[in-house]
Amino acid sequence: MHLIWLRTDLRLHDNTALAAASQRGPVAAVYLITPEQWQAHDDAPCKVDFWLRNLQHLSQALGNLNIPLLIRHAATWDQAPTVLSQLCRELSVESVHVNEEYGIHESRRDSAVAQALEADGVTFHSYLDQLFFQPGSVLTKTGTYFQVFSQFRKVCYSRLHSALPRVVPTPKAQAEPGVTSDPVPTAVEGFPTPSETLRALWPAGEDEARRRLDAFADQQISYYKDERDFPAKPGTSQLSAYLAAGVVSPRQCLHAALQTNQGEFESGDIGAITWINELLWREFYKHILVGYPRVSRHRAFRPETEALAWRKAPEDLAAWQQARTGLPIIDAAMRQLLETGWMHNRLRMVVAMFLTKNLLIDWREGERFFMRHLIDGDLAANNGGWQWSSSTGTDSAPYFRIFSPLSQSEKFDGDGVFIKRWLPELAALNKKQVHNPEAAGGLFGVADYPRAIVDLKQSRERALAAFRRLPSRQEMAEHE
Incomplete structure (x- = not known):
């Protein structure tokens, strides 16, 4: 049995770790409910609710492929090594697969889990997924992380010209693994359920994320540069919540934008170019998080x-x-x-x-x-x-x-x-x-x-x- 540990990658399609795990044999998925960690990170109740609602959709989509979704509880990430080691023993897991996350606490958590699992003979594999480029691979001539976006973007452009990140295939249905999915909780203590009005603005699930992406790419992207600054206009993609939870991937967004602009990201439709630049700003700030860890510690960059x-x-x-x-x-x-x-x-x-x-x-x-x-x-x-x-x-x-x-x-x-x-x-x-x-x-x-x-x-x-x-x-x- 192989395990994918889901975090901010709550989707079936274009999920690097899920695709890699499913190529090795029977797969189960696990998600950790970590309320004290979420509180320490100031995660909003509406965000936690959004995660849970997306997990319910994902559980169903995985279930259609006979991939069970297990829910485990760990108050903080410090308990993740113990909880995951225990699960791996229960299921006789050979390997655990994750999509990389960035930030000091995330890196520490993953190396602690990898260490604990490897001590038990379980291999730990992590994949580049929520970024186009591995942090540390887009550097200045002197080998440091960029501090100026326009210079960072220039290098990203030249990389994208030579190799566009590809969308990974969706796993196929597997034989029944004999493991039953756990019910996804509808609420977590300490995180009050938001109003129905708020929830209705953010329907969960990959289908909704894809619908928003397609509608934006088809109808709105060309006007993006001109309309994105006017808050009364529907000038933005309304995809940020789906990107943050990993319900849609930046690669899917990039390919949708390129499709509207004949594959170009430096010329052609100024709206599409501007939106692709926003995807690169998102990338830039995650690279900053890795290159300058003080910003993870409530410290000023300067x-x-x-x-x-x-x-x-x-x-x-x-x-x-x-x-x-x-x-x-x-x-x-x-x-x-x-x-x-x-x-x-x-x-x-x-x-x-x-x-x-x-x-x-x-x-x-x-x-x-x-x-x-x-x-x-x-x-x-x-x-x-x-x-x-x-x-x-x-x-x-x-x-x-x-x-x-x-x-x-x-x-x-x-x-x-x-x-x-x-x-x-x-x-x-x-x-x-x-x-x-x-x-x-x-x-x-x-x-x-x-x-x-x-x-x-x-x-x-x-x-x-x-x-x-x-x-x-x-x-x-x-x-x-």
Whole structure:
């Protein structure tokens, strides 16, 4: 018997480890429920619910091929070696197969499991699956990991020209292995079930992921570059949750995009090129996670920014978290997150810059809050985005580039359609007033909408001053 240990790869098709395991003989699949680990990683209840719902679909799809799905419980990953060794003994397993995951805790977990299994004579095999290129294989001329996306992308392009990553075949049905699937739990203690409204926005299963990918590639991808920044338009693929849980693979996404663009990724349809670049940004941040492990440890990518004098401002932080900053585009975006488990990408940057620059609150507070609410929460992408916005990260926005929430709002939600959808209390305002109700309502603003918690101009100056006081990298090196 051979075992595939499923993690963030909840699919039957184009699953490297599953395909490899099934070529060796009879296969069973296992999934570990690890609630304390999920809590330690700030995984959102809606994300855990999404995993469980996808597991139910996957269990059925595997069952059709006579591949049983077993569920085991381990409070934290520290218990994974014991739990998996025990299972391997029960089933007389010869080999365990996994798709590689990235991050310090993930790497430690996998090497501990490999060690424990190999001590029992069980071989452990891991495969490149959620990335196009093995971390460590896309390096600068001096052999270091890239820190600038455009240079990283250039090397990726040249690699893709010579060899496109292929989609792996789906396993065929096997003979009944005499092992019965376990029921997939519908909930896990500590992770309340989200509202039906939220769940309905994110139907589970590979068929749904594929439907979204095909619809986006057929109808929307050409407009992606022009429409992706407008939160009121359906300009994005809505695939991020499916990619984060591995219900669809980046290879499937790449091939769908290339198909719409005659196989090209550097010329032709600008929408398709832009979307492929987003897949490469996702790749870039995972490579950063491996090359610069400090970002897995709640550390700034740029060490000199650790000295920033962040404000301890619990009331301001709470106002931001609860969508009552008095700035409509910020509050509408935060309500979208709280109610749907997702936020439009342009708005992720806007609200992150507002928190870290205008409120001068540590980016780690925002990173953690996002993880606790995002259905597509992914350490590499979330950390990368927050550090980019706060100017502490790789290839990040220069510290003096501070988005104004008002001009972003006017530019990307000109008619206030998005704002009014999430802030119905502002529905009566015209398209000029809706971005800044305080200016519209004389002394009192709009009756049941708060006044802005911060003066944008003064807070911008405060942020610039805080960044100017930082030591340079050179000064830091001299002091070491």
